[in-house]
Amino acid sequence: xDIFKLIDDFQKVDGDAAGRLEYASxxxxxxxxxxxxxxxxxxxxxxxxxxxxxxQSAGAVDVLNYALTLEYLEDEFYKAxxxxxxxxxxxxxALFAQIGKHETAHVAFLKSALGSKAxxxxxxxxxxxxxxxxxxxxxxxxxxxxSALEDTGVRAYKGQAxxxxxxxxxxxxxxxxxxxEARHAAVARRLVAxxxxxxxxxxxxxxxxxxxxxxxxxxxxxxxxxxDLNGLAGKSKAAITEAFDEPLTKEAVLAxxxxxxx
Amino acid sequence: MNxxxxxxxxxxxxxxxxxxxxxxxxxxxxxxxxxxxxxxxLGACKDDDPVMEGDMTVDxxxxxxxxxxxxxxxxxxxxxxxxQLIATPYSGMSDMEKTILTDIRDHEIIHRDFFKKALGNxxxxxxxxxxSSIDFSxxxxxxxxxxxxxxxxxxxxxxxxxxxxxxxxxxxxxxxxxxEARHAAVIRDLLNPKxxxxxxxxxxxxxxxxxxxxxxxxxxxxxxxxxxxxxGNNVGK
Numbered sequence: 120x121d122i123f124k125l126i127d128d129f130q131k132v133d134g135d136a137a138g139r140l141e142y143a144s145x146x147x148x149x150x151x152x153x154x155x156x157x158x159x160x161x162x163x164x165x166x167x168x169x170x171x172x173x174x175q176s177a178g179a180v181d182v183l184n185y186a187l188t189l190e191y192l193e194d195e196f197y198k199a200x201x202x203x204x205x206x207x208x209x210x211x212x213a214l215f216a217q218i219g220k221h222e223t224a225h226v227a228f229l230k231s232a233l234g235s236k237a238x239x240x241x242x243x244x245x246x247x248x249x250x251x252x253x254x255x256x257x258x259x260x261x262x263x264x265x266s267a268l269e270d271t272g273v274r275a276y277k278g279q280a281x282x283x284x285x286x287x288x289x290x291x292x293x294x295x296x297x298x299x300e301a302r303h304a305a306v307a308r309r310l311v312a313x314x315x316x317x318x319x320x321x322x323x324x325x326x327x328x329x330x331x332x333x334x335x336x337x338x339x340x341x342x343x344x345x346x347d348l349n350g351l352a353g354k355s356k357a358a359i360t361e362a363f364d365e366p367l368t369k370e371a372v373l374a375x376x377x378x379x380x381x
Numbered sequence: 382m383n384x385x386x387x388x389x390x391x392x393x394x395x396x397x398x399x400x401x402x403x404x405x406x407x408x409x410x411x412x413x414x415x416x417x418x419x420x421x422x423l424g425a426c427k428d429d430d431p432v433m434e435g436d437m438t439v440d441x442x443x444x445x446x447x448x449x450x451x452x453x454x455x456x457x458x459x460x461x462x463x464x465q466l467i468a469t470p471y472s473g474m475s476d477m478e479k480t481i482l483t484d485i486r487d488h489e490i491i492h493r494d495f496f497k498k499a500l501g502n503x504x505x506x507x508x509x510x511x512x513s514s515i516d517f518s519x520x521x522x523x524x525x526x527x528x529x530x531x532x533x534x535x536x537x538x539x540x541x542x543x544x545x546x547x548x549x550x551x552x553x554x555x556x557x558x559x560x561e562a563r564h565a566a567v568i569r570d571l572l573n574p575k576x577x578x579x580x581x582x583x584x585x586x587x588x589x590x591x592x593x594x595x596x597x598x599x600x601x602x603x604x605x606x607x608x609x610x611x612x613g614n615n616v617g618k
Binding site: 210227 | 481562565
């Protein structure tokens with residue numbers, strides 16, 4: 120499977136496509152979701168809105184499939200890690216079980232939302248072509264890859280927010296997943312810091328501090344909204360870069376994720 | 382214009398140079414924002430409701446400026462909380478906790494000052510906070526409040542995202558919300574280490590989704606912590 124092929128740039132969605140996202144259908148969707156609908160009903164409603172609003176838009180489906188690809192990757196990673204005997208110490212199982220549970224839920228949600236348009240699960244190479252050869256036998260490697268995957272997820276979702284601006288409800292779902300990935304990333308990073316004795320690695324990203332350099336490229340950005348933040352509030356560059364997480368383009372994410380595909 | 386003058390009194394007084402070239406450029410980068418700004422000013426001028434003497438209500442404004450002021454209000458609250466927390470540490474605060482909480486304080490101050498700078502003359506005044514319900518000498522009380530503020534920040538930004546019209550501002554909100562989520566996870570892990578609580582079932586639903594809450598509900602939820610009455614009726618509109 121060629122990951123690059125399955126990704127059609129969502130930005131190809133032109134004005135016409137945006138126009139198809141009729142306000143009326145959104146409103147109907149919103150009211151159907153209503154005040155109190157069991158969360159399990161959401162995938163059905165979501166599937167409905169995706170099919171209605173994006174029936175003609177291959178680009179929108181592809182951006183959701185892009186998310187699904189990353190979620191498949193994470194889900195399979197934690198399933199394999201939790202199944203590997205002697206890998207995750209008993210003291211840390213609750214943490215990884217919770218992360219894995221969320222990734223499984225994200226996959227289920229996206230698959231249900233996309234229906235027949237959902238891509239099939241790719242085969243993965245978690246050894247990353249040899250770079251993480253001991254990923255399921257060495258806990259440090261496993262935790263390191265976990266932190267890198269979660270931070271990549273945060274940056275990937277963030278990078279798609281603007282592309283979803285034309286459809287508020289789908290944007291909101293993406294944001295709701297995005298912040299959960301950030302919660303995961305924070306605890307995974309702190310775990311790696313304690314396992315490796317790297318005090319510079321915190322739950323937040325100082326400059327471009329992280330275990331896998333490509334994942335953190337650009338995190339040291341000091342310009343926000345066109346404003347140079349050097350010296351803001353008398354705080355250090357380290358603190359300022361920690362206060363803002365940076366997005367990654369789809370291309371950059373795929374370059375990172377590519378070697379995970381078997 | 383009474384209301385507007387009052388709303389902006391503080392920033393005009395304190396920051397006469399605030400509408401710098403940089404800030405103007407920031408504001409005018411997208412036509413959408415210029416429009417939002419226009420709508421904000423118009424909206425304020427059309428407000429014929431008599432502003433009673435002594436009515437200190439802060440109106441966040443409308444459109445994207447309203448959303449930014451909404452974020453600015455929440456960041457003011459968080460920054461004030463952590464500033465107090467570090468100024469009067471609870472008994473038994475470990476070195477690790479102090480490092481973490483000082484980091485978070487700095488992030489919230491940076492967020493607050495960033496919004497103030499970005500909003501320039503459109504920024505709401507400084508809010509008066511009320512932390513009388515928090516016992517700053519007790520770890521559980523303080524970290525419990527920190528958890529509440531961080532989780533609230535996450536669901537507030539998540540709920541405000543769809544109200545933002547400018548892609549640039551949406552991205553900015555995205556850059557900040559994930560940091561708030563990191564804070565929330567770390568605070569929760571301090572309270573209950575190595576458990577599932579960092580992204581617990583009390584806050585993340587069966588679909589693996591964090592919460593997303595509308596400004597009106599968030600403002601109602603934090604009301605007890607802010608002395609200054611806030612009106613957010615037109616945020617994002």
